[in-house]
Amino acid sequence: MTKMKKEEPYIKTCPNGCESVLYDSHLILPEGILKCCPVCSQLISQCSQELYINSNQEWDSAEGTWPSKKDLKRLVKRREQTMKTVSKLLSKRYSEIRLLDVGCSNGAFIWIAKQLGIKAEGVEPAVKAAKAATELGLKVHLGFLENIKLPENAFDVITLFEVIEHISNPMVLLAECYRILCPGGILVIGTGNTNSWTRRILKSRWDFFDIHQHGGHINFYNPNSMAVLANNTGFSVQKTKTSAVKLAEKGDFPYLIYRILKIGSELLNVPTKILGKGHQMEVFLISNKLK
Numbered sequence: 001m002t003k004m005k006k007e008e009p010y011i012k013t014c015p016n017g018c019e020s021v022l023y024d025s026h027l028i029l030p031e032g033i034l035k036c037c038p039v040c041s042q043l044i045s046q047c048s049q050e051l052y053i054n055s056n057q058e059w060d061s062a063e064g065t066w067p068s069k070k071d072l073k074r075l076v077k078r079r080e081q082t083m084k085t086v087s088k089l090l091s092k093r094y095s096e097i098r099l100l101d102v103g104c105s106n107g108a109f110i111w112i113a114k115q116l117g118i119k120a121e122g123v124e125p126a127v128k129a130a131k132a133a134t135e136l137g138l139k140v141h142l143g144f145l146e147n148i149k150l151p152e153n154a155f156d157v158i159t160l161f162e163v164i165e166h167i168s169n170p171m172v173l174l175a176e177c178y179r180i181l182c183p184g185g186i187l188v189i190g191t192g193n194t195n196s197w198t199r200r201i202l203k204s205r206w207d208f209f210d211i212h213q214h215g216g217h218i219n220f221y222n223p224n225s226m227a228v229l230a231n232n233t234g235f236s237v238q239k240t241k242t243s244a245v246k247l248a249e250k251g252d253f254p255y256l257i258y259r260i261l262k263i264g265s266e267l268l269n270v271p272t273k274i275l276g277k278g279h280q281m282e283v284f285l286i287s288n289k290l291k
C-alpha cells in the first residue's frame with residue numbers, strides 16, 4: 001500500500017445517506033480537521049482505515065466494559081430507566097420482551113436485562129470480551145451483526161450502546177436491525193451528542209473525539225443527524241433523551257479550579273436534560289415495518 005493510500009480518510013461521504021459534499025468544520029483533531037455534512041450536521045473523522053483498525057484492536061479484553069461495583073449500581077439505574085421507556089413504547093411487560101444488545105462487550109447490560117426478567121442475548125465481535133460474557137452463562141453471538149444472520153422479526157428491541165460512533169457504514173447496520181426487529185420494534189441508540197453544551201465548551205478537546213481513548217470513534221451524531229439516519233433506514237424517532245454536562249477535562253486546570261468546574265457541571269445537569277443539551281444521547285427509534 002502506498003503512503004498516499006494510507007493517509008486517505010476512511011469515511012469520505014456522509015454515512016447517513018445525505019449524498020452531500022462534506023465541508024471542513026472548525027474542529028481540528030490529531031488525525032485531521034473534522035468534516036461536517038451540510039445536510040444533517042454530522043461530524044466525521046478524517047482518520048485513515050489503518051488508524052481506525054488499530055485503535056479498535058486496543059480494546060479487546062476480558063474486562064471489556066464491565067463496570068466497577070459503584071459504577072454497576074449507576075449503570076443498573078440508568079438502564080432500568082431505558083427499559084422502562086422501551087416497555088412503555090412497546091406496550092409490553094418485561095417478561096414479554098425479546099432483547100438483543102449489539103456490541104455487548106462482556107455482557108453487563110445483558111446481565112442487567114435478565115435481572116429485570118427480559119429475554120436478553122447479545123452480539124460482540126471482540127473475541128476475549130465475548131468469551132468472558134459466555135463464561136458468565138450469557139448468550140452471546142461472536143461476530144458482527146451483519147454476518148451472523150439472526151432470524152427475521154426475532155426481537156422486540158435492539159440496543160446499540162456506544163456502538164454507532166465506531167461504525168463507518170451505519171446504514172448497513174440499521175438495515176440489519178430493521179430486518180431482525182419485529183414490526184413496531186424499538187431500536188435504542190446511545191452515543192455522544194455534538195449539539196451538547198459540553199462539546200461546545202470543550203470544542204475539539206471533548207474526550208468523545210479521542211480515537212485512542214475510546215477505541216475508534218469516527219462518527220459523531222446530533223439529534224438531527226440521528227433522525228436523518230433513522231428516516232433513511234425505515235425508522236422514526238420516538239424519543240430523544242440527553243444527559244450530563246462537563247465543563248472541563250481533568251488535567252486541563254489546577255485541581256481546585258477543576259473541582260469548582262465539576263460542581264458547576266453537576267448544577268447544570270437538570271437544565272441540560274430539559275433543554276436536550278447533554279453530551280450523552282439516548283435515541284428511541286421505532287421500526288416502520290408493516291405487520
Ligand SMILES: [Zn+2]
Nearest residue numbers: 014018037040
Ligand atoms: Zn448528512
